[in-house]
Amino acid sequence: MTTSPTALPAGIRPGGRYADWHQPAPAYVVCDVDGTLIGPQVDATDEVVEAVVRAQDAGLRIGFATGRARLGVQALWDQLRTGGPHLLHNGAEVRADGRTVAAWSLTVDQVARLLTFARERDDAYLEVYTDDGYWVSAWDERARTHWEILGHEPLGVLEDPANLAGQPIPKITMTVFETAAVPAIIDGITSAGLTPGQADSPRAPELHFVNATHPDTDKGRALARAAEHLGIDLSRTVAIGDAANDLSMLQVAGTAIAMGQAPAEIQEVAHLVVPDVDAHGVAVALDAVRVWREQG
Known part of the structure:
Protein backbone atom coordinates (compact mmCIF):
# COMPACT_ATOMS: atom_id res chain seq x y z
CA MET A 1 0.00 0.00 0.00
CA TRP A 104 25.21 -10.19 -19.58
CA SER A 105 28.63 -11.03 -21.06
CA LEU A 106 30.77 -9.26 -23.65
CA THR A 107 32.22 -11.12 -26.62
CA VAL A 108 35.88 -11.74 -27.42
CA ASP A 109 35.47 -9.61 -30.55
CA GLN A 110 34.23 -6.67 -28.47
CA VAL A 111 37.20 -7.05 -26.13
CA ALA A 112 39.59 -7.13 -29.09
CA ARG A 113 38.12 -3.94 -30.55
CA LEU A 114 38.45 -1.98 -27.32
CA LEU A 115 41.90 -3.42 -26.64
CA THR A 116 43.10 -2.02 -29.98
CA PHE A 117 41.46 1.31 -29.16
CA ALA A 118 43.18 1.46 -25.74
CA ARG A 119 46.61 0.66 -27.14
CA GLU A 120 46.34 3.59 -29.54
CA ARG A 121 46.09 6.04 -26.61
CA ASP A 122 48.45 7.22 -23.89
CA ASP A 123 45.79 8.96 -21.79
CA ALA A 124 43.89 5.79 -20.80
CA TYR A 125 44.28 2.08 -20.41
CA LEU A 126 41.90 -0.89 -20.29
CA GLU A 127 40.86 -3.52 -17.71
CA VAL A 128 38.95 -6.65 -18.78
CA TYR A 129 37.03 -8.38 -15.98
CA THR A 130 36.38 -12.11 -15.66
CA ASP A 131 35.27 -14.31 -12.76
CA ASP A 132 38.88 -14.69 -11.61
CA GLY A 133 39.91 -11.04 -11.63
CA TYR A 134 40.94 -8.64 -14.37
CA TRP A 135 43.46 -8.35 -17.20
CA VAL A 136 44.96 -5.08 -18.42
CA SER A 137 46.09 -3.63 -21.74
CA ALA A 138 49.39 -2.51 -20.18
CA TRP A 139 51.06 -2.60 -16.78
CA ASP A 140 50.51 1.10 -16.14
CA GLU A 141 51.58 2.30 -12.71
CA ARG A 142 49.41 5.40 -13.09
CA ALA A 143 46.47 3.09 -12.33
CA ARG A 144 47.92 1.70 -9.11
CA THR A 145 45.51 3.72 -6.97
CA HIS A 146 42.68 1.91 -8.74
CA TRP A 147 44.33 -1.46 -8.12
CA GLU A 148 44.49 -0.58 -4.42
CA ILE A 149 40.79 0.33 -4.42
CA LEU A 150 40.02 -3.03 -6.04
CA GLY A 151 42.13 -4.78 -3.42
CA HIS A 152 44.31 -6.75 -5.84
CA GLU A 153 46.62 -6.27 -8.79
CA PRO A 154 45.82 -7.33 -12.37
CA LEU A 155 46.15 -10.96 -13.40
CA GLY A 156 48.52 -9.79 -16.13
CA VAL A 157 48.70 -8.04 -19.49
CA LEU A 158 46.15 -9.34 -21.99
CA GLU A 159 48.07 -10.18 -25.15
CA ASP A 160 45.39 -12.11 -27.03
CA PRO A 161 41.65 -11.72 -26.27
CA ALA A 162 41.04 -15.16 -27.77
CA ASN A 163 42.52 -16.56 -24.55
CA LEU A 164 39.33 -15.43 -22.79
CA ALA A 165 37.04 -17.49 -25.05
CA GLY A 166 34.40 -19.33 -23.03
CA GLN A 167 34.76 -17.12 -19.95
CA PRO A 168 32.09 -14.66 -18.80
CA ILE A 169 33.27 -11.09 -19.40
CA PRO A 170 30.82 -8.79 -17.61
CA LYS A 171 32.69 -5.54 -18.05
CA ILE A 172 35.61 -3.62 -19.48
CA THR A 173 36.80 -0.52 -17.65
CA MET A 174 38.79 2.26 -19.27
CA THR A 175 40.83 4.08 -16.63
CA VAL A 176 41.39 7.60 -17.91
CA PHE A 177 44.34 9.68 -16.75
CA GLU A 178 43.34 13.04 -18.28
CA THR A 179 39.93 14.63 -17.72
CA ALA A 180 39.84 16.07 -21.25
CA ALA A 181 40.05 12.56 -22.70
CA VAL A 182 36.82 11.27 -21.11
CA PRO A 183 34.49 12.27 -24.00
CA ALA A 184 36.75 10.54 -26.54
CA ILE A 185 36.79 7.39 -24.42
CA ILE A 186 33.00 7.42 -24.18
CA ASP A 187 32.79 7.84 -27.96
CA GLY A 188 35.19 4.94 -28.50
CA ILE A 189 33.14 2.64 -26.29
CA THR A 190 29.94 3.67 -28.04
CA SER A 191 31.52 3.06 -31.44
CA ALA A 192 32.35 -0.48 -30.32
CA GLY A 193 28.62 -1.08 -29.81
CA LEU A 194 28.85 -1.11 -26.02
CA THR A 195 27.21 0.98 -23.30
CA PRO A 196 29.51 3.51 -21.59
CA GLY A 197 29.05 4.51 -17.96
CA GLN A 198 31.28 6.95 -16.11
CA ALA A 199 31.81 6.01 -12.46
CA ASP A 200 34.45 8.09 -10.71
CA SER A 201 35.59 7.46 -7.14
CA PRO A 202 36.30 9.95 -4.35
CA ARG A 203 39.17 7.65 -3.37
CA ALA A 204 40.92 8.38 -6.69
CA PRO A 205 40.01 11.95 -7.69
CA GLU A 206 42.93 12.09 -10.13
CA LEU A 207 41.48 9.24 -12.21
CA HIS A 208 38.30 8.77 -14.23
CA PHE A 209 36.63 5.44 -14.93
CA VAL A 210 34.41 4.66 -17.92
CA ASN A 211 32.83 1.22 -17.85
CA ALA A 212 31.86 -0.62 -21.03
CA THR A 213 29.08 -3.18 -20.73
CA HIS A 214 26.70 -5.15 -22.92
CA PRO A 215 24.22 -2.84 -24.69
CA ASP A 216 21.35 -4.50 -22.79
Whole structure:
Protein backbone atom coordinates (compact mmCIF):
# COMPACT_ATOMS: atom_id res chain seq x y z
CA MET A 1 0.00 0.00 0.00
CA THR A 2 1.23 3.52 -0.75
CA THR A 3 0.09 6.88 0.48
CA SER A 4 0.71 10.41 -0.72
CA PRO A 5 3.82 11.92 0.87
CA THR A 6 3.35 14.10 3.91
CA ALA A 7 6.10 15.79 5.91
CA LEU A 8 9.55 14.50 5.04
CA PRO A 9 11.95 13.31 7.77
CA ALA A 10 14.67 15.69 8.94
CA GLY A 11 17.54 15.93 6.48
CA ILE A 12 15.49 14.88 3.43
CA ARG A 13 14.23 17.37 0.86
CA PRO A 14 12.27 17.03 -2.39
CA GLY A 15 14.06 16.13 -5.61
CA GLY A 16 12.98 17.01 -9.12
CA ARG A 17 10.34 14.25 -9.30
CA TYR A 18 8.95 14.64 -5.79
CA ALA A 19 5.46 15.38 -7.12
CA ASP A 20 5.36 11.92 -8.73
CA TRP A 21 6.38 10.07 -5.56
CA HIS A 22 4.16 8.15 -3.15
CA GLN A 23 5.43 7.12 0.27
CA PRO A 24 6.20 3.41 -0.21
CA ALA A 25 5.96 0.15 1.62
CA PRO A 26 9.55 -0.70 0.61
CA ALA A 27 11.08 -4.16 0.49
CA TYR A 28 14.46 -3.75 -1.23
CA VAL A 29 17.07 -0.98 -1.26
CA VAL A 30 20.04 -0.74 -3.63
CA CYS A 31 22.83 1.65 -2.76
CA ASP A 32 25.57 2.92 -5.03
CA VAL A 33 29.00 2.38 -3.43
CA ASP A 34 31.46 5.18 -4.23
CA GLY A 35 29.98 8.50 -3.16
CA THR A 36 27.02 6.86 -1.44
CA LEU A 37 27.91 4.02 0.94
CA ILE A 38 31.50 5.26 1.20
CA GLY A 39 33.36 8.49 0.51
CA PRO A 40 37.15 8.82 0.33
CA GLN A 41 37.59 6.24 3.09
CA VAL A 42 37.87 2.49 2.50
CA ASP A 43 35.06 1.43 4.83
CA ALA A 44 31.55 2.60 5.59
CA THR A 45 31.27 4.89 8.60
CA ASP A 46 29.84 3.69 11.91
CA GLU A 47 26.70 5.72 11.19
CA VAL A 48 26.16 3.89 7.90
CA VAL A 49 26.91 0.47 9.39
CA GLU A 50 24.40 1.03 12.18
CA ALA A 51 21.72 2.22 9.72
CA VAL A 52 22.25 -0.87 7.56
CA VAL A 53 21.85 -3.11 10.61
CA ARG A 54 18.62 -1.34 11.62
CA ALA A 55 17.25 -1.61 8.08
CA GLN A 56 18.02 -5.31 7.75
CA ASP A 57 16.63 -6.03 11.22
CA ALA A 58 13.39 -4.43 10.01
CA GLY A 59 13.23 -6.93 7.14
CA LEU A 60 14.61 -4.81 4.29
CA ARG A 61 16.81 -6.42 1.65
CA ILE A 62 19.92 -4.28 1.06
CA GLY A 63 22.16 -4.51 -2.01
CA PHE A 64 25.05 -2.71 -3.68
CA ALA A 65 24.64 -1.12 -7.12
CA THR A 66 28.14 -0.48 -8.41
CA GLY A 67 30.49 -0.47 -11.32
CA ARG A 68 32.86 -2.59 -9.26
CA ALA A 69 33.45 -6.33 -9.56
CA ARG A 70 32.79 -8.83 -6.77
CA LEU A 71 36.33 -8.58 -5.44
CA GLY A 72 36.04 -4.80 -5.43
CA VAL A 73 33.18 -4.90 -2.90
CA GLN A 74 34.38 -7.86 -0.85
CA ALA A 75 35.73 -5.71 2.00
CA LEU A 76 32.51 -3.69 2.14
CA TRP A 77 30.41 -6.85 2.09
CA ASP A 78 32.54 -8.26 4.93
CA GLN A 79 31.73 -5.10 6.89
CA LEU A 80 28.01 -4.80 6.11
CA ARG A 81 26.96 -8.42 5.39
CA THR A 82 24.13 -7.41 3.12
CA GLY A 83 22.27 -10.22 1.36
CA GLY A 84 21.50 -8.36 -1.85
CA PRO A 85 20.61 -8.77 -4.61
CA HIS A 86 23.74 -6.87 -5.63
CA LEU A 87 24.06 -5.14 -9.01
CA LEU A 88 27.70 -5.47 -10.04
CA HIS A 89 29.67 -4.28 -13.07
CA ASN A 90 27.16 -1.45 -13.65
CA GLY A 91 24.39 -4.04 -13.75
CA ALA A 92 26.08 -6.67 -15.93
CA GLU A 93 25.81 -9.18 -13.08
CA VAL A 94 23.07 -9.60 -10.49
CA ARG A 95 24.04 -11.67 -7.45
CA ALA A 96 21.89 -12.73 -4.53
CA ASP A 97 22.80 -14.87 -1.54
CA GLY A 98 26.16 -15.83 -3.00
CA ARG A 99 25.08 -16.84 -6.52
CA THR A 100 24.65 -15.16 -9.88
CA VAL A 101 20.98 -14.85 -10.85
CA ALA A 102 21.50 -12.87 -14.08
CA ALA A 103 24.47 -11.83 -16.23
CA TRP A 104 25.21 -10.19 -19.58
CA SER A 105 28.63 -11.03 -21.06
CA LEU A 106 30.77 -9.26 -23.65
CA THR A 107 32.22 -11.12 -26.62
CA VAL A 108 35.88 -11.74 -27.42
CA ASP A 109 35.47 -9.61 -30.55
CA GLN A 110 34.23 -6.67 -28.47
CA VAL A 111 37.20 -7.05 -26.13
CA ALA A 112 39.59 -7.13 -29.09
CA ARG A 113 38.12 -3.94 -30.55
CA LEU A 114 38.45 -1.98 -27.32
CA LEU A 115 41.90 -3.42 -26.64
CA THR A 116 43.10 -2.02 -29.98
CA PHE A 117 41.46 1.31 -29.16
CA ALA A 118 43.18 1.46 -25.74
CA ARG A 119 46.61 0.66 -27.14
CA GLU A 120 46.34 3.59 -29.54
CA ARG A 121 46.09 6.04 -26.61
CA ASP A 122 48.45 7.22 -23.89
CA ASP A 123 45.79 8.96 -21.79
CA ALA A 124 43.89 5.79 -20.80
CA TYR A 125 44.28 2.08 -20.41
CA LEU A 126 41.90 -0.89 -20.29
CA GLU A 127 40.86 -3.52 -17.71
CA VAL A 128 38.95 -6.65 -18.78
CA TYR A 129 37.03 -8.38 -15.98
CA THR A 130 36.38 -12.11 -15.66
CA ASP A 131 35.27 -14.31 -12.76
CA ASP A 132 38.88 -14.69 -11.61
CA GLY A 133 39.91 -11.04 -11.63
CA TYR A 134 40.94 -8.64 -14.37
CA TRP A 135 43.46 -8.35 -17.20
CA VAL A 136 44.96 -5.08 -18.42
CA SER A 137 46.09 -3.63 -21.74
CA ALA A 138 49.39 -2.51 -20.18
CA TRP A 139 51.06 -2.60 -16.78
CA ASP A 140 50.51 1.10 -16.14
CA GLU A 141 51.58 2.30 -12.71
CA ARG A 142 49.41 5.40 -13.09
CA ALA A 143 46.47 3.09 -12.33
CA ARG A 144 47.92 1.70 -9.11
CA THR A 145 45.51 3.72 -6.97
CA HIS A 146 42.68 1.91 -8.74
CA TRP A 147 44.33 -1.46 -8.12
CA GLU A 148 44.49 -0.58 -4.42
CA ILE A 149 40.79 0.33 -4.42
CA LEU A 150 40.02 -3.03 -6.04
CA GLY A 151 42.13 -4.78 -3.42
CA HIS A 152 44.31 -6.75 -5.84
CA GLU A 153 46.62 -6.27 -8.79
CA PRO A 154 45.82 -7.33 -12.37
CA LEU A 155 46.15 -10.96 -13.40
CA GLY A 156 48.52 -9.79 -16.13
CA VAL A 157 48.70 -8.04 -19.49
CA LEU A 158 46.15 -9.34 -21.99
CA GLU A 159 48.07 -10.18 -25.15
CA ASP A 160 45.39 -12.11 -27.03
CA PRO A 161 41.65 -11.72 -26.27
CA ALA A 162 41.04 -15.16 -27.77
CA ASN A 163 42.52 -16.56 -24.55
CA LEU A 164 39.33 -15.43 -22.79
CA ALA A 165 37.04 -17.49 -25.05
CA GLY A 166 34.40 -19.33 -23.03
CA GLN A 167 34.76 -17.12 -19.95
CA PRO A 168 32.09 -14.66 -18.80
CA ILE A 169 33.27 -11.09 -19.40
CA PRO A 170 30.82 -8.79 -17.61
CA LYS A 171 32.69 -5.54 -18.05
CA ILE A 172 35.61 -3.62 -19.48
CA THR A 173 36.80 -0.52 -17.65
CA MET A 174 38.79 2.26 -19.27
CA THR A 175 40.83 4.08 -16.63
CA VAL A 176 41.39 7.60 -17.91
CA PHE A 177 44.34 9.68 -16.75
CA GLU A 178 43.34 13.04 -18.28
CA THR A 179 39.93 14.63 -17.72
CA ALA A 180 39.84 16.07 -21.25
CA ALA A 181 40.05 12.56 -22.70
CA VAL A 182 36.82 11.27 -21.11
CA PRO A 183 34.49 12.27 -24.00
CA ALA A 184 36.75 10.54 -26.54
CA ILE A 185 36.79 7.39 -24.42
CA ILE A 186 33.00 7.42 -24.18
CA ASP A 187 32.79 7.84 -27.96
CA GLY A 188 35.19 4.94 -28.50
CA ILE A 189 33.14 2.64 -26.29
CA THR A 190 29.94 3.67 -28.04
CA SER A 191 31.52 3.06 -31.44
CA ALA A 192 32.35 -0.48 -30.32
CA GLY A 193 28.62 -1.08 -29.81
CA LEU A 194 28.85 -1.11 -26.02
CA THR A 195 27.21 0.98 -23.30
CA PRO A 196 29.51 3.51 -21.59
CA GLY A 197 29.05 4.51 -17.96
CA GLN A 198 31.28 6.95 -16.11
CA ALA A 199 31.81 6.01 -12.46
CA ASP A 200 34.45 8.09 -10.71
CA SER A 201 35.59 7.46 -7.14
CA PRO A 202 36.30 9.95 -4.35
CA ARG A 203 39.17 7.65 -3.37
CA ALA A 204 40.92 8.38 -6.69
CA PRO A 205 40.01 11.95 -7.69
CA GLU A 206 42.93 12.09 -10.13
CA LEU A 207 41.48 9.24 -12.21
CA HIS A 208 38.30 8.77 -14.23
CA PHE A 209 36.63 5.44 -14.93
CA VAL A 210 34.41 4.66 -17.92
CA ASN A 211 32.83 1.22 -17.85
CA ALA A 212 31.86 -0.62 -21.03
CA THR A 213 29.08 -3.18 -20.73
CA HIS A 214 26.70 -5.15 -22.92
CA PRO A 215 24.22 -2.84 -24.69
CA ASP A 216 21.35 -4.50 -22.79
CA THR A 217 23.02 -3.71 -19.47
CA ASP A 218 22.55 -0.87 -17.02
CA LYS A 219 21.68 -0.53 -13.34
CA GLY A 220 18.01 0.07 -14.17
CA ARG A 221 17.57 -3.19 -16.05
CA ALA A 222 19.52 -5.01 -13.34
CA LEU A 223 17.28 -3.51 -10.65
CA ALA A 224 14.22 -4.77 -12.52
CA ARG A 225 15.77 -8.24 -12.75
CA ALA A 226 16.63 -8.19 -9.04
CA ALA A 227 13.06 -7.20 -8.13
CA GLU A 228 11.78 -10.04 -10.30
CA HIS A 229 14.11 -12.44 -8.47
CA LEU A 230 12.69 -11.26 -5.14
CA GLY A 231 9.12 -11.45 -6.42
CA ILE A 232 8.36 -7.81 -5.71
CA ASP A 233 7.05 -4.91 -7.79
CA LEU A 234 9.44 -2.13 -8.78
CA SER A 235 7.26 0.27 -6.77
CA ARG A 236 8.66 -1.40 -3.64
CA THR A 237 12.29 -0.77 -4.59
CA VAL A 238 14.46 2.11 -3.42
CA ALA A 239 17.59 3.26 -5.29
CA ILE A 240 20.18 5.59 -3.77
CA GLY A 241 22.98 7.11 -5.86
CA ASP A 242 24.99 10.13 -6.83
CA ALA A 243 26.39 9.78 -10.36
CA ALA A 244 25.54 9.42 -14.04
CA ASN A 245 25.74 5.62 -13.97
CA ASP A 246 22.97 5.65 -11.32
CA LEU A 247 20.47 7.46 -13.56
CA SER A 248 18.89 4.34 -15.05
CA MET A 249 18.06 2.84 -11.66
CA LEU A 250 16.84 6.16 -10.27
CA GLN A 251 14.49 6.41 -13.25
CA VAL A 252 12.81 3.03 -12.59
CA ALA A 253 12.88 2.65 -8.80
CA GLY A 254 9.72 3.21 -6.81
CA THR A 255 11.68 5.64 -4.65
CA ALA A 256 14.71 7.38 -6.19
CA ILE A 257 17.04 9.09 -3.73
CA ALA A 258 19.99 11.30 -4.72
CA MET A 259 22.91 12.10 -2.47
CA GLY A 260 23.38 15.74 -1.54
CA GLN A 261 26.61 16.13 -3.50
CA ALA A 262 25.08 14.67 -6.67
CA PRO A 263 25.05 16.94 -9.75
CA ALA A 264 21.86 18.86 -10.49
CA GLU A 265 20.85 16.49 -13.30
CA ILE A 266 20.93 13.53 -10.87
CA GLN A 267 18.90 15.36 -8.23
CA GLU A 268 16.42 16.33 -10.94
CA VAL A 269 15.47 12.68 -11.67
CA ALA A 270 15.28 11.79 -7.97
CA HIS A 271 12.15 11.89 -5.85
CA LEU A 272 14.15 12.81 -2.75
CA VAL A 273 17.56 14.23 -1.83
CA VAL A 274 19.51 13.42 1.35
CA PRO A 275 22.69 14.96 2.85
CA ASP A 276 25.98 14.35 1.09
CA VAL A 277 28.24 11.37 1.67
CA ASP A 278 30.40 13.17 4.26
CA ALA A 279 27.25 13.76 6.33
CA HIS A 280 26.23 10.06 6.12
CA GLY A 281 23.33 10.82 3.78
CA VAL A 282 22.77 7.15 2.96
CA ALA A 283 22.20 6.48 6.68
CA VAL A 284 19.53 9.20 6.72
CA ALA A 285 17.90 7.56 3.69
CA LEU A 286 18.01 4.04 5.15
CA ASP A 287 16.47 5.15 8.43
CA ALA A 288 13.64 6.88 6.58
CA VAL A 289 13.00 3.82 4.39
CA ARG A 290 12.97 1.60 7.47
CA VAL A 291 10.30 3.79 9.10
CA TRP A 292 8.20 3.74 5.92
CA ARG A 293 8.41 -0.05 5.88
CA GLU A 294 7.35 -0.27 9.53
CA GLN A 295 4.44 2.10 8.85
CA GLY A 296 3.36 0.13 5.79
